[in-house]
Amino acid sequence: MSIVPASIISPIREEFLRLLPERADGHPLGCHNPRIEDAVVFDRIVLALVSGMGYERVADEACSATTIRRRRDEWIAAGVAGHLVLAVLRAHDQMVGLELEELSADGCITKAPSGGECAGKSPVDRAKQGIKRSQLTEGYGIPLVTVPAGANTRDHTLLPETLDDFTELTELLDHAPQRPALSLDAGYDYQPVYTDLAEREITPRITKRGTKTPIQTDGRWVVERTNSWMNNFGRLRRCTERRRVCVEFYLALATAIITVRSLIRRAWCTHRWDTRPRTPRIR
Numbered sequence: 001m002s003i004v005p006a007s008i009i010s011p012i013r014e015e016f017l018r019l020l021p022e023r024a025d026g027h028p029l030g031c032h033n034p035r036i037e038d039a040v041v042f043d044r045i046v047l048a049l050v051s052g053m054g055y056e057r058v059a060d061e062a063c064s065a066t067t068i069r070r071r072r073d074e075w076i077a078a079g080v081a082g083h084l085v086l087a088v089l090r091a092h093d094q095m096v097g098l099e100l101e102e103l104s105a106d107g108c109i110t111k112a113p114s115g116g117e118c119a120g121k122s123p124v125d126r127a128k129q130g131i132k133r134s135q136l137t138e139g140y141g142i143p144l145v146t147v148p149a150g151a152n153t154r155d156h157t158l159l160p161e162t163l164d165d166f167t168e169l170t171e172l173l174d175h176a177p178q179r180p181a182l183s184l185d186a187g188y189d190y191q192p193v194y195t196d197l198a199e200r201e202i203t204p205r206i207t208k209r210g211t212k213t214p215i216q217t218d219g220r221w222v223v224e225r226t227n228s229w230m231n232n233f234g235r236l237r238r239c240t241e242r243r244r245v246c247v248e249f250y251l252a253l254a255t256a257i258i259t260v261r262s263l264i265r266r267a268w269c270t271h272r273w274d275t276r277p278r279t280p281r282i283r
Contacts, residue, residue, distance in 0.1 A: 052234020081252035099139030100177040104223035107155040116242030120150020134158035141222035155187040183219040
């Protein structure tokens with residue numbers, strides 16, 4: 001059985017393969033081994049993402065670890081993961097709608113035992129190597145922007161880059177909200193944050209430092225749930241990738257899976273299609 005339900009992974013695989021650029025066979029003799037199908041490699045990469053296993057463990061006689069790494073680098077260079085995320089967000093916005101008027105952001109620290117470009121000393125894990133994700137979600141919790149950085153980076157310093165990426169995303173989606181509200185915890189209660197949000201015409205909902213405020217009161221709970229969804233992927237929970245582009249590739253792939261799963265769950269009661277699951281409870 002597939003590690004991801006067919007109702008989720010099949011449309012993602014189909015869209016991913018459709019976005020791949022055409023590859024011309026330039027071998028002068030035409031006598032090299034036949035190229036392994038992209039669908040086979042894609043399934044191995046999804047297995048590595050969900051389980052967190054290394055490439056040598058997900059490889060088999062049909063696809064080697066070297067092939068997985070090479071094909072991953074090809075897809076990163078082509079920017080396919082970013083186009084995939086944009087496609088699934090557009091589909092979600094068309095069928096259900098993205099609640100871009102209500103935003104939430106927060107940071108999440110995970111392990112990075114191999115170090116790398118996005119790793120830093122974790123303040124919550126005895127200065128071991130870790131990665132911080134600056135996560136921005138819409139009102140329901142669909143991940144919109146995820147920015148990786150070192151675990152020792154302060155949350156509020158990552159917010160401008162996160163919001164810049166959000167602005168670019170809204171331009172691509174052609175869905176620009178008017179004066180959206182942004183819910184943040186006390187880690188963002190700094191004057192530069194208020195100034196930046198005012199310039200962007202974003203209404204701040206920031207918990208004051210030293211005040212105990214439940215996350216249910218200001219809408220921050222949705223981003224906490226999204227961080228939990230992200231941490232369900234073994235390769236994000238314990239990241240062994242050293243290059244930033246590889247980390248961003250797996251973050252984009254996880255975003256696509258989460259968005260499609262949520263789309264199927266929410267559209268189950270309002271839409272009908274041939275491969276519609278019998279129950280909206282998709283694991």
